[in-house]
Amino acid sequence: AQSVTQLGSHVSVSEGALVLLRCNYSSSVPPYLFWYVQYPNQGLQLLLKYTTGATLVKGINGFEAEFKKSETSFHLTKPSAHMSDAAEYFCAVSDRGTGGFKTIFGAGTRLFVKA
Amino acid sequence: EAQVTQNPRYLITVTGKKLTVTCSQNMNHEYMSWYRQDPGLGLRQIYYSMNVEVTDKGDVPEGYKVSRKEKRNFPLILESPSPNQTSLYFCASSLRRAGAQGTDTQYFGPGTRLTVL
Numbered sequence: 665a666q667s668v669t670q671l672g673s674h675v676s677v678s679e680g681a682l683v684l685l686r687c688n689y690s691s692s693v694p695p696y697l698f699w700y701v702q703y704p705n706q707g708l709q710l711l712l713k714y715t716t717g718a719t720l721v722k723g724i725n726g727f728e729a730e731f732k733k734s735e736t737s738f739h740l741t742k743p744s745a746h747m748s749d750a751a752e753y754f755c756a757v758s759d760r761g762t763g764g765f766k767t768i769f770g771a772g773t774r775l776f777v778k779a
Numbered sequence: 780e781a782q783v784t785q786n787p788r789y790l791i792t793v794t795g796k797k798l799t800v801t802c803s804q805n806m807n808h809e810y811m812s813w814y815r816q817d818p819g820l821g822l823r824q825i826y827y828s829m830n831v832e833v834t835d836k837g838d839v840p841e842g843y844k845v846s847r848k849e850k851r852n853f854p855l856i857l858e859s860p861s862p863n864q865t866s867l868y869f870c871a872s873s874l875r876r877a878g879a880q881g882t883d884t885q886y887f888g889p890g891t892r893l894t895v896l
Contacts, residue, residue, distance in 0.1 A: 673819070700887075707783075707869055707887035708822075754821055765829060766837060767812070767885070769822040 666691045670755050670770035678778045683727075683742040685773045687755030690736065695757040697738040699729055702752045702772075711753075714738065725749070750777045781806045783888035785870050791894045792860055800855045800891050802870030810873045811853035812837070812885070813845065815866040822869065828853055860895040867892050 671686040689695060696715050700708040712723025719731040725748075729740045738755060755770040783804045792798055804811065812827040814837075824837030828847040842864055844856040853872075857864060868891045873883040 668821075670821075705890075707889050708871075708885075709887070710884045713884065756822075765810070765827055765835070767824055768838070769814075771819055771821040 666768050668755050668757055668768050668770035670773050672773055674774050676776040677745045680744050683745045685740040685753050687738045689757050695759055698756040699740050700754045745777050747777050783872055783886050785888040785891050789892050793896050795859050798857050802853045803851050804872040808872035808874050812871045813855045814869045817866050862895050865895045
């Protein structure tokens with residue numbers, strides 16, 4: 665069965681510092697991979713996704729993620745944190761083998777950005 | 780404006796009183812899904828629908844029902860709510876073009892916060 669693990673329920677960085685949010689998945693077949701962001705009292709918004717092709721994926725707001733099959737990871741990074749990046753981030757996988765209709769989310773990582 | 784709407788946004792009810800949370804999308808999306816969000820657990824999929832009259836269970840379907848009689852609507856029904864169904868619920872939709880299989884972006888509604896006393 666697929667699973668998604670996000671290391672660290674809370675991450676705190678200083679404004680201007682590197683953001684690194686970790687995501688590892690467990691799947692017999694490399695799945696489709698997503699990162700979503702949730703701002704307070706809002707629904708989720710897609711940041712980026714990996715489906716096929718280039719393993720380094722660029723998303724909105726300066727975020728990017730790299731799919732590493734050997735490490736079963738899809739870590740999210742941003743070179744320089746901004747106060748507006750404070751939110752909760754969810755990694756998700758969608759099973760490729762059965763048509764991608766089921767989506768599994770990680771538990772989420774709340775990002776705090778210090779001035 | 781392309782959007783997914785949910786109603787109500789907030790609901791407090793009592794154990795056993797049937798309720799329906801509506802979800803509607805105006806993007807002509809084929810795929811719709813319901814999730815519940817609980818602290819420390821992320822989002823868990825309740826049910827999804829690949830098209831009209833086609834639905835399937837997600838990971839936590841117990842205590843919930845859904846129907847998909849029209850493409851734009853995907854209501855979530857709690858026949859006999861219990862306190863363990865207190866949660867934040869999200870509806871989502873995506874295009875799910877034939878052959879795309881899971882690659883299309885899901886668009887989420889604003890959420891419905893349900894409290895069952």
